[in-house]
Amino acid sequence: MIKKLEPCPCGSNKTFGNCCQSIIANDSASSAEQLMRSRYTAFVLGDAKYLLQTWHPDTCPHNFQLGQSRWLRLTIHHADTNTVSFSAAFHSGNKGMLLEETSRFVCMDGHWRYLDGDCTVNPIKRNALCFCGSDIKYKNCCGKRSTSEA
Ligand SMILES: [Zn+2]
Numbered sequence: 559m560i561k562k563l564e565p566c567p568c569g570s571n572k573t574f575g576n577c578c579q580s581i582i583a584n585d586s587a588s589s590a591e592q593l594m595r596s597r598y599t600a601f602v603l604g605d606a607k608y609l610l611q612t613w614h615p616d617t618c619p620h621n622f623q624l625g626q627s628r629w630l631r632l633t634i635h636h637a638d639t640n641t642v643s644f645s646a647a648f649h650s651g652n653k654g655m656l657l658e659e660t661s662r663f664v665c666m667d668g669h670w671r672y673l674d675g676d677c678t679v680n681p682i683k684r685n686a687l688c689f690c691g692s693d694i695k696y697k698n699c700c701g702k703r704s705t706s707e708a
């Protein structure tokens with residue numbers, strides 16, 4: 559559970575209460591980027607209901623299951639009216655992975671919906687600068703605690 563006054567997982571620098579909490583509760587994202595952020599937060603929260611609700615009916619999977627991944631950080635690279643490019647770092651077991659995706663969104667009857675996206679998932683390079691923005695190599699930063707080979 560994330561408390562109202564904690565930083566929002568989507569990386570907006572706002573509190574959860576002033577950011578994704580009410581968007582998720584009210585299905586009220588006002589742009590593709592906001593929907594993307596709130597869906598990321600729903601992944602963090604394990605809120606499958608919201609993820610399905612905000613999925614375009616044409617592309618919504620019939621048997622959607624949240625994986626066991628632990629989502630760490632969302633970085634939005636570019637957003638315009640209908641597309642958002644982002645990367646999201648997560649740990650799957652003890653492996654650091656980076657998902658990079660360009661997602662497409664459409665607005666239907668005043669509600670933004672996720673249509674689809676092109677994505678690649680790769681292991682985080684241990685010598686690369688850490689995704690958290692620390693300017694430290696991943697292996698010495700967020701990769702330290704959670705990988706067995708550290
Ligand atoms: Zn947020």
Ligand SMILES: [Zn+2]
Nearest residue numbers: 688690699700
């Ligand atoms: Zn880090």
